[in-house]
Amino acid sequence: MLSIQRGRSFPLGATVTAGGVNFCLFSKHAERVELLLFEHADDPKPAHVLSLTAPLHRTANYWHIFVAGIGHGQVYAYRVYGPFAPELGHRFDGSKVLLDPYARAVVGWERYDRGAATRAGDNCATALRGVVVDPSHYDWEGDVPLEIPYARTIIYEMHVKGFTAHPNSGVSEGKRGTYAGLIEKIPYLQSLGITAVELLPVHQFDPQDAPPGLVNYWGYSTLAFFAPHRAYSSDQSLLGPLDEFRDMVKALHRAGIEVILDVVFNHTAEGNHEGPTLSFRGIENQAYYILESHNPAFYANYSGCGNTVKANHEIVGRLILDSLRYWVDVMHVDGFRFDLASILSRSKTGFPLADPPLPWLIESDPVLAGTKIIAEAWDAAGLYQVGSFIGERFAEWNGPFRDDVRRFVKGDRGMLGWLAARLLGSPDLYRDPHQIPNRTINFITCHDGFTLNDLVSYNQKHNEANGEDNRDGANDNYSWNCGQEGPSDDPQIEALRIKQIKNFLVILTLAQGTPMILMGDEVRRTQRGNNNAYGQDNEISWFDWDLVHRHRDMLHFWQKLLHWMQSLRLFEEENRLRVETYPVVEPVPYPYVVWHGTELGQQGWHPDGHALALEMVMPKAGEHLYVILNSYWEGLPFTLPPHPWQRLLDTHLPGAIDSAGPPVTTPQYLANPRSSVILRRFAPSDATAD
Numbered sequence: 001m002l003s004i005q006r007g008r009s010f011p012l013g014a015t016v017t018a019g020g021v022n023f024c025l026f027s028k029h030a031e032r033v034e035l036l037l038f039e040h041a042d043d044p045k046p047a048h049v050l051s052l053t054a055p056l057h058r059t060a061n062y063w064h065i066f067v068a069g070i071g072h073g074q075v076y077a078y079r080v081y082g083p084f085a086p087e088l089g090h091r092f093d094g095s096k097v098l099l100d101p102y103a104r105a106v107v108g109w110e111r112y113d114r115g116a117a118t119r120a121g122d123n124c125a126t127a128l129r130g131v132v133v134d135p136s137h138y139d140w141e142g143d144v145p146l147e148i149p150y151a152r153t154i155i156y157e158m159h160v161k162g163f164t165a166h167p168n169s170g171v172s173e174g175k176r177g178t179y180a181g182l183i184e185k186i187p188y189l190q191s192l193g194i195t196a197v198e199l200l201p202v203h204q205f206d207p208q209d210a211p212p213g214l215v216n217y218w219g220y221s222t223l224a225f226f227a228p229h230r231a232y233s234s235d236q237s238l239l240g241p242l243d244e245f246r247d248m249v250k251a252l253h254r255a256g257i258e259v260i261l262d263v264v265f266n267h268t269a270e271g272n273h274e275g276p277t278l279s280f281r282g283i284e285n286q287a288y289y290i291l292e293s294h295n296p297a298f299y300a301n302y303s304g305c306g307n308t309v310k311a312n313h314e315i316v317g318r319l320i321l322d323s324l325r326y327w328v329d330v331m332h333v334d335g336f337r338f339d340l341a342s343i344l345s346r347s348k349t350g351f352p353l354a355d356p357p358l359p360w361l362i363e364s365d366p367v368l369a370g371t372k373i374i375a376e377a378w379d380a381a382g383l384y385q386v387g388s389f390i391g392e393r394f395a396e397w398n399g400p401f402r403d404d405v406r407r408f409v410k411g412d413r414g415m416l417g418w419l420a421a422r423l424l425g426s427p428d429l430y431r432d433p434h435q436i437p438n439r440t441i442n443f444i445t446c447h448d449g450f451t452l453n454d455l456v457s458y459n460q461k462h463n464e465a466n467g468e469d470n471r472d473g474a475n476d477n478y479s480w481n482c483g484q485e486g487p488s489d490d491p492q493i494e495a496l497r498i499k500q501i502k503n504f505l506v507i508l509t510l511a512q513g514t515p516m517i518l519m520g521d522e523v524r525r526t527q528r529g530n531n532n533a534y535g536q537d538n539e540i541s542w543f544d545w546d547l548v549h550r551h552r553d554m555l556h557f558w559q560k561l562l563h564w565m566q567s568l569r570l571f572e573e574e575n576r577l578r579v580e581t582y583p584v585v586e587p588v589p590y591p592y593v594v595w596h597g598t599e600l601g602q603q604g605w606h607p608d609g610h611a612l613a614l615e616m617v618m619p620k621a622g623e624h625l626y627v628i629l630n631s632y633w634e635g636l637p638f639t640l641p642p643h644p645w646q647r648l649l650d651t652h653l654p655g656a657i658d659s660a661g662p663p664v665t666t667p668q669y670l671a672n673p674r675s676s677v678i679l680r681r682f683a684p685s686d687a688t689a690d
Helices: 114-118 160-164 179-184 186-192 240-254 280-288 314-329 341-345 357-364 399-410 416-423 491-510 546-550 552-567 684-688
Strands: 003-005 013-017 020-026 032-038 048-052 062-068 075-081 129-131 155-158 196-199 203-205 222-228 258-263 335-338 372-375 395-397 440-443 514-518 578-580 592-596 611-618 623-630 636-639 645-650 668-671 675-681
Touching (some): 020 075, 032 062, 048 062, 075 280, 160 179, 179 186, 179 240, 222 240, 222 314, 240 258, 258 314, 258 372, 314 357, 399 416, 416 491, 416 611, 491 514, 491 552, 491 623, 491 675, 611 636, 623 668
Parallel strands (some): 155 196, 155 514, 196 258, 395 440, 578 592
Antiparallel strands (some): 003 062, 013 020, 032 048, 032 075, 592 611, 611 623, 623 675, 636 668, 645 675
């Protein structure tokens, strides 16, 4: 016999205390709640059903109970009874077994059936369940947050499974595609020079939330905001994923690499009105989701994924904050990238708020004070807030940087002024002069779209494998195949593609802001032209480790350029470079930039222009660069300032950046077609200083 007590209304979730576990669940309109206790993760029926009734087990809108004699590792779930009245926004269904929104681990995957949660009838045998967790059951061995400044941060966006799932990864079969597998590849990440990994969603998600024939590979289908995704663990014991995830974080920290989580607080795996009842929908539908005002039986869909989380509801906002705090305090992560973050700015009815409470609560929370918080500052319904997302701490994915740099390198007209703005940290978007330029997260590619190799290999998307007749995915990619669609054996086309990839990386490296690179771009990973591989859990999406050897010269180029970037104080500058006009009257005490065209000081941003030059100077560090960016299809001579110069890099030539490169002995430098050049000012004695 279990010993039952009334319990208390805090904390939410399942909390281990002396002698037992306190369970607490929010539901305003529930009439009765049942707590189900299972002996094993996949038992078809609970061993105990405990009824929570008002007023004994209800305080305000919180249902609670204390169960003595159980603890860490107990499997549990709920049934919640109340009105099923979709026209009023209620979708209670006592036949459905529900996951606790605060579950720290999720089990039941061997029997799980999304369809059974959608169809009428009892789904207990195939329902997911939570596990009671005592966070103190782990030794962090002194692990502490790294708190690397944005100015020294290079982000590597990656997929936990896709990184090591390929049979050629060199990871043992039982650890491929797992947190443990990622640990084995930490030396590779260190060799790149990156300082942070940004992991595609690792909150427990529903892989069955996908069209027939596909799986939800990316993970943007959250079921539990506190639980690490079980399938990414090589340890499938009840609490194995928690320990393996923490082992991964600890190992990355020891290697000097931060962990940023891509979090999806804008929608859940429950989908639209035809979706399954898994958790939130059956617990308090009105609170967790924005419903259509004219007909609450339907869900507002600002996410493009069927439903929209009501983030500024007081209960939901608390859950989001509690989740973020948990991942920082208990799981030791270093930051978050908020998917479709503009939804966090919408009111309870879906209208954009000028001063939304939740983003301010996130950025002012003391537990989160040392973390990186990054917004994807738009949503699927047209709310676009790049440059204007709320708050002072949020960094932002800079979509215009991606598009403008792609268009410049491709050779589009009228891009010089836009490129100049992107190189200076996008002052046209971030107009507050007191904002650090590193608030912009600069990227050319990300998980959503072409890889960098495909950006220079395809004019059109090729998403036929997704089963939607190539209708899905973005149509405006600003890509160019360099003369042939797809793979090519033509050496001239291949040489041009290699040069274009290098040009992209040069601009990404030089631009003020925080650079982010996509997993595998450094070795020309391809998705065969698929720019929406969300459902491709296969070699289309996985990192092919043979590429590390096949494209070792490209890998070396990336490694050398990133390490060179990290060696200069110029690229750690936390203030926007000032713009000086030519000729500069020296001495100048602050870091600055000077714009040039093919002639000194004559950059007019002509709409037909395709090339610019700039000097980047950090006087106190003695760093002085002259950069040429030529996207024109012909070579152009650039007049150099009258200083001794040394060539560090020319993407038209083979090899990587070279601090011992040759001196430039002519007053002009011929920038070959579609090439980037980096020179540095030096004295002859500097040639041996490196």
